[in-house]
Each structure stands twice: as C-alpha cells, then as structure tokens.
Amino acid sequence: MQRPRFELPEALVMEILSKLPVKSLTRFNCVCKYWCSSFQTPHFISNNYHNNLENNNLNLLLSRCDGNTFQRYFSQLSNEKDQNYIVKQNIHLPFFRNDLPYVYGACHGLLCLLDPLKDKAAIWNPSTREFKILPPSSIQRPPYFSPFEETYLTLDDVDFDHAAFGFDSKTDDYKVIRFVTLTFVNSEEQYPHPHFMYQVELYSLRSNSWQEIPCPDYKPTGTTLGNNYVDGICYWKTETGAYLDFRGLILSFDMGNEKFSILPIPEFVGSFPEYFVNLLVFNGSLGAIVYPTEGIDTSFDLWVTSEGVWTKQFNIKSISGVVRPLGFGKNGDLFLRDTNDEVLLFDASTQELKELQINTYLDHFRFTISLHAYLESLVRINGIQENIEKHVIRQPARDASTEN
Amino acid sequence: MGSTSTKIKLRTSDQKVFEVEKAVAVQSQTIKYIYENGCPDSVIHVHSVSGDILSKILDYCKKHVNSAAGKEDISPEELYEWDANFVKVDQNTLFDLILAANCLKIESLLDLTCQTVANMIKGKRPEEIRTTFNIKNDYTIEAEEAVRRENKWAFDMLGGVGTMVIEELADDTMSKCVTNTKSRVCVIAANQIVMMRSISKLANKKSIDVYKQPQNPTTPRIKESVKQRNVGTGFIELFFHFKCKM
Numbered sequence: 001m002q003r004p005r006f007e008l009p010e011a012l013v014m015e016i017l018s019k020l021p022v023k024s025l026t027r028f029n030c031v032c033k034y035w036c037s038s039f040q041t042p043h044f045i046s047n048n049y050h051n052n053l054e055n056n057n058l059n060l061l062l063s064r065c066d067g068n069t070f071q072r073y074f075s076q077l078s079n080e081k082d083q084n085y086i087v088k089q090n091i092h093l094p095f096f097r098n099d100l101p102y103v104y105g106a107c108h109g110l111l112c113l114l115d116p117l118k119d120k121a122a123i124w125n126p127s128t129r130e131f132k133i134l135p136p137s138s139i140q141r142p143p144y145f146s147p148f149e150e151t152y153l154t155l156d157d158v159d160f161d162h163a164a165f166g167f168d169s170k171t172d173d174y175k176v177i178r179f180v181t182l183t184f185v186n187s188e189e190q191y192p193h194p195h196f197m198y199q200v201e202l203y204s205l206r207s208n209s210w211q212e213i214p215c216p217d218y219k220p221t222g223t224t225l226g227n228n229y230v231d232g233i234c235y236w237k238t239e240t241g242a243y244l245d246f247r248g249l250i251l252s253f254d255m256g257n258e259k260f261s262i263l264p265i266p267e268f269v270g271s272f273p274e275y276f277v278n279l280l281v282f283n284g285s286l287g288a289i290v291y292p293t294e295g296i297d298t299s300f301d302l303w304v305t306s307e308g309v310w311t312k313q314f315n316i317k318s319i320s321g322v323v324r325p326l327g328f329g330k331n332g333d334l335f336l337r338d339t340n341d342e343v344l345l346f347d348a349s350t351q352e353l354k355e356l357q358i359n360t361y362l363d364h365f366r367f368t369i370s371l372h373a374y375l376e377s378l379v380r381i382n383g384i385q386e387n388i389e390k391h392v393i394r395q396p397a398r399d400a401s402t403e404n
Numbered sequence: 405m406g407s408t409s410t411k412i413k414l415r416t417s418d419q420k421v422f423e424v425e426k427a428v429a430v431q432s433q434t435i436k437y438i439y440e441n442g443c444p445d446s447v448i449h450v451h452s453v454s455g456d457i458l459s460k461i462l463d464y465c466k467k468h469v470n471s472a473a474g475k476e477d478i479s480p481e482e483l484y485e486w487d488a489n490f491v492k493v494d495q496n497t498l499f500d501l502i503l504a505a506n507c508l509k510i511e512s513l514l515d516l517t518c519q520t521v522a523n524m525i526k527g528k529r530p531e532e533i534r535t536t537f538n539i540k541n542d543y544t545i546e547a548e549e550a551v552r553r554e555n556k557w558a559f560d561m562l563g564g565v566g567t568m569v570i571e572e573l574a575d576d577t578m579s580k581c582v583t584n585t586k587s588r589v590c591v592i593a594a595n596q597i598v599m600m601r602s603i604s605k606l607a608n609k610k611s612i613d614v615y616k617q618p619q620n621p622t623t624p625r626i627k628e629s630v631k632q633r634n635v636g637t638g639f640i641e642l643f644f645h646f647k648c649k650m
Contacts, residue, residue, distance in 0.1 A: 006499070007537065007538045008502060009503075012502055012503070012518070013537055015514070015518050016522050019522035020522050020526050021526060023558050024525070024527070024558075026555045026557075026558035027530065027555065027558040027559060028533055029551050029554075030543065030551040030552050030555070031530045031533050031534055031539060032534070032539050032541055032542050032543065033542050036551065385554070385557075387557070
C-alpha cells in the first residue's frame with residue numbers, strides 16, 4: 001500500500017482498526033504508543049467485540065482427552081466453512097496437569113476453566129492468550145455433627161462439580177459461581193455412610209477473591225451443552241427429587257443481584273426417561289435441545305425461551321447412528337457424536353450429515369468430548385501471557401499447512 | 405406529486421450538480437436531515453465531497469435502495485459480490501469514500517469501506533501500517549523491541565518441519581509484484597522475509613536465492629541465513645526452514 005494523499009482522522013482510523021482480528025491488533029501494538037494505549041480502552045475493546053459479535057467471528061474448541069497421557073486438551077477447529085472444520089491447532093493445559101478441567105463460558109470471549117476435584121481455577125482469553133489463575137477460595141468448610149452417631153464427622157472430600165462464568169454489567173465485573181459438595185464420613189466406621197453438605201462460592205475478578213453466598217434449596221444436577229450463561233444470568237438443570245413428583249427444573253442465578261431462582265421446564269414432546277433435555281445457549285437465548293433416548297433414528301427439536309415462553313425453533317429429522325448432540329457451530333451447524341464416538345456435523349444449509357476429519361479414535365473417554373465456542377475479544381483480565389509459565393501450550397496440527 | 409419521483413439536487417465541492425431520487429439521497433442521514441429540516445426545493449450542498457466520489461456513492465445508494473425495494477432482482481449473494489467489486493478501487497479513492505460515507509452518515513457504506521481497509525491491512529507489518537496511515541513511530545528502539553517481545557506470538561508464523569506458513573498473505577501483494585517490469589514474484593510473509601524470483605525461472609529451478617530485508621534496528625533478522633533451498637512446485641512451498649528471530 002502506498003503513502004496516502006491525506007490522513008484519515010483518528011476516529012475513522014480507530015473505526016477501521018476495531019474491525020481487525022485480535023492477532024493483527026496485537027501486532028500493531030508496536031506501530032505507535034497512541035495505538036497501543038487506544039487498543040486497551042474500554043471503548044475500543046467494546047467496539048471490537050461488537051464487530052466480532054455482528055460478524056459472528058466464532059472460534060470452536062473441542063475438549064478431548066489425549067489417548068496417551070489421559071490429559072485433557074483442546075482442538076481448535078478452523079473457522080472457514082469450506083475447510084470443513086479441520087483441526088488447526090491443539091491447545092494443551094499443563095497448568096491443570098493430570099486433571100480434567102471443566103470449561104465454562106464463553107462470556108465476552110473469555111472462558112473459565114475449573115478443576116472439579118481441586119480448588120484450582122483460571123480465567124482465559126484465548127484470543128489475547130491472557131491466562132489468569134484464580135486464588136484458592138480459603139472459605140471455611142463448616143463442621144458436620146451427626147446427631148445419630150453423636151459425633152462430628154470427618155470431611156472426606158470436597159468437589160466443585162457445577163459452576164458458571166458470567167458478567168455483572170452493573171459493576172462491570174466478571175464473576176465465577178461455584179457449587180461445592182462436601183462429603184463427610186464417620187472415620188471410625190469401616191464402611192461409612194457419606195453425608196453431604198453444600199456451599200456456594202462466588203468469585204469476583206475486580207476483588208480477585210471468593211466469598212460465600214447462601215446455598216439455594218435446589219442444587220444443579222445436570223450439565224449444559226457448552227455455555228450456561230447468557231444475558232446476565234447463569235443456568236443449570238436441576239430436579240425436584242421428590243419421589244412421586246419428580247420434575248426437571250432450571251436453576252438460575254442472576255450475576256447482578258446475586259439471587260437464585262427456579263424455572264419450570266415444560267414438557268416439550270415428552271420427558272425423561274423417553275427424552276433427553278439438554279440446556280444450551282442458542283443465538284443469545286436460553287434454549288433446550290430435546291431428543292429421544294432410545295431408537296436408532298434420532299430427531300432433534302430445538303426450543304428457545306424468551307420471557308418465560310418456550311417456542312420451538314426448528315426440528316432436525318431422523319439422523320441415524322447419532323448418539324448425542326455436542327452443540328452448535330456457526331450458521332446453525334450442529335455437531336454430534338455418533339455410536340462410534342466419532343464427531344459428525346449436521347450442515348444446516350444442505351441438511352446433510354457430514355463426517356469431519358477429526359480423528360478421535362485415539363482419544364480416551366471419547367464420550368466426554370465437548371464443544372465450546374468463543375468470540376474473539378480484547379477483554380483484559382489481569383493475567384499473564386499463556387506461554388510465560390507454560391500454563392498453556394499450543395501446537396499446530398500436523399496436517400495444518402495453511403494459515404493459523 | 406407522488407413521493408416516488410421526488411428529486412433532490414446535490415451540489416458538490418467542485419460545483420457539480422447531481423439530481424437524484426429522494427429515496428436514494430436519503431440513504432445519507434445527513435442529507436435526510438437537511439432535506440427534512442431545510443428547504444426541499446433548493447440545492448443541498450455537500451461541501452466535503454467531490455463530484456467523482458459522490459457519483460460513486462450515489463451508485464451504491466441506488467443499488468441498495470433498488471435491491472431493498474425489490475426493484476432489482478438481485479439475491480443477497482449477488483449484492484454482496486456487487487459490494488465487493490464496488491470497493492475494488494485504489495487506496496486514495498477508498499479513503500475518500502470512507503471520509504464521504506462518514507460525513508454523509510451512510511452507515512452501511514462506512515462499514516463496508518472500513519472493513520475493506522481492515523481486510524487489506526490485517527496481515528501487514530507494523531512498518532507498512534505506519535506508511536499507510538502516515539504515522540510517526542514514537543517508540544524508542546528499546547521500547548519497541550520490548551513491545552514486540554511481549555507480543556511475540558502475533559508475529560510468529562506456524563509451521564512444522566520443512567514448511568513455513570505464509571500468514572494472511574494479501575492478494576494485492578502477489579499481483580502487484582507480478583506486474584512490475586521485471587516480472588518478478590515478490591512474496592511478503594506477514595512481516596518477515598521478502599523473496600524474489602523471476603516467474604519464468606521458477607518453473608525449472610531447483611533452488612532459489614533469499615534476499616534479506618534492508619538492515620535497520622527494528623527489522624527482524626532471519627535466524628537461519630539460508631542461501632538456497634530446494635523448492636516445491638508452488639509459490640507457497642518455496643519457503644522452507646525459515647523462522648524469524650524477533
């Protein structure tokens with residue numbers, strides 16, 4: 001490009017720059033000091049994010065388990081539709097070492113990685129490669145007195161198996177909410193009967209600390225497909241548990257006022273055990289994908305809720321050999337796992353089932369493969385670059401011979 | 405009179421007068437505002453826009469109005485292609501269009517032109533960006549090296565053994581060099597190496613020469629100074645075993 005006849009005014013230059021991918025902007029930090037500081041302003045970050053939102057610059061990560069090391073890692077899939085979602089690079093997480101972190105989010109392009117067995121968590125911006133390790137919660141675990149056994153029980157296990165990651169727009173803060181299951185046993189007994197207690201912990205990025213909040217009556221029992229946060233609220237599946245009145249419910253948590261609520265799940269076509277209902281976020285709303293548990297041919301109904309009203313968006317008719325949905329990619333493409341634990345794609349535009357060249361046959365725990373999507377973003381999280389302590393390691397896929 | 409045939413007169417900075425349909429002209433929020441709040445009969449002055457540029461802009465507005473109103477049978481894909489061709493202009497004209505779209509407040513055109521420039525620059529080196537936008541580098545040498553080191557990953561190209569990936573190679577880079585007088589192919593990888601070879605010689609050549617970039621403190625140097633390398637058949641395969649030292 002040549003030297004221009006005139007200069008564009010600053011505001012227009014910034015308008016152009018806000019449409020650039022994060023990698024280009026990172027490189028252009030060294031163009032001049034003014035640009036470097038401009039890219040860090042909330043205004044620019046917000047504009048850039050909105051451009052990504054409008055253009056649906058969605059990046060897809062497939063969470064899988066390495067066949068040799070048993071470690072969880074991510075395969076980043078290509079953005080280009082004509083590349084058939086091949087694996088561009090593999091992202092390993094030495095920070096979590098031998099653990100299999102759960103992935104929450106994305107929220108504004110940020111993901112939260114949480115170890116379900118240890119007090120170990122991180123917030124990650126995969127676009128800017130910033131990695132923030134969360135401090136341990138150091139919340140007191142309460143004692144448990146068993147009146148029947150007339151003794152205090154021993155805390156045997158602490159699990160963090162349900163969580164969510166989202167944004168509080170009132171305080172401009174990112175928060176992590178985590179359910180803690182405490183298992184108490186009578187250590188005197190040979191085969192002790194476990195007693196459970198629950199706590200809820202809330203982390204705020206601004207204060208970089210955890211606090212305990214009151215536990216709701218219902219605890220999450222199910223996981224969501226991918227992201228479980230949308231528009232200021234987090235969602236989990238739960239159930240009444242009452243013997244004769246077993247019903248599926250939705251537990252929600254408002255990031256702003258930090259309150260829990262319960263929503264009913266309508267009987268879509270039927271309910272468990274004939275049908276599975278997976279919660280997910282679809283096109284900016286809470287939705288549910290409903291499909292039969294039995295049968296060779298699976299058809300999927302997608303329902304979406306808005307202000308308490310559920311409407312059926314569409315139906316994908318019988319696809320044979322498919323076991324579970326993994327989640328949606330771009331343009332309504334649906335990723336699925338089949339009876340051979342291979343990852344397939346239902347192409348929304350051609351209405352065809354396609355095989356993807358993602359070779360999962362060497363993976364372990366292939367039934368635990370999950371799909372996560374995030375938009376490119378410049379949002380800063382007060383962390384460090386991934387490669388500094390080698391918390392995150394990226395490797396190009398062996399057959400990736402074009403671009404990044 | 406039916407509003408469908410209402411015309412508005414526009415006078416440009418170089419005193420050219422255009423008479424356009426109201427529906428087309430009010431694609432510009434600025435013109436719309438003036439028309440609705442001023443005298444509809446007199447001429448509206450668009451001071452900061454030249455005749456040539458306004459002519460192009462009116463083409464754009466007309467195309468989009470007609471397509472939205474169904475007057476033209478054009479699919480969204482075809483309109484997208486038309487837009488893509490519309491912005492295939494030289495850099496100065498593109499910048500003129502951006503300024504005019506901003507001043508006339510035509511949001512879709514501003515988006516289109518800004519996105520076009522963004523696409524053209526996204527793979528460039530910082531040095532090229534400074535030229536494009538006439539920016540003075542106010543970093544000290546040490547400060548700039550520090551920033552580059554911090555953001556090293558954004559300069560890296562991925563590549564396994566034996567191949568180097570050319571990242572975000574802009575189309576205009578290739579074609580520009582092919583047409584110069586010496587008929588050489590000049591391929592510029594993201595910010596690293598420049599390689600030149602005449603096209604006629606490429607086909608049969610087993611090896612190529614590597615030309616380093618002119619030395620200056622902020623330019624990255626080639627880590628392995630490979631003079632000649634076996635080549636593959638395509639241009640992309642020319643680059644082997646190059647890793648740029650930042």
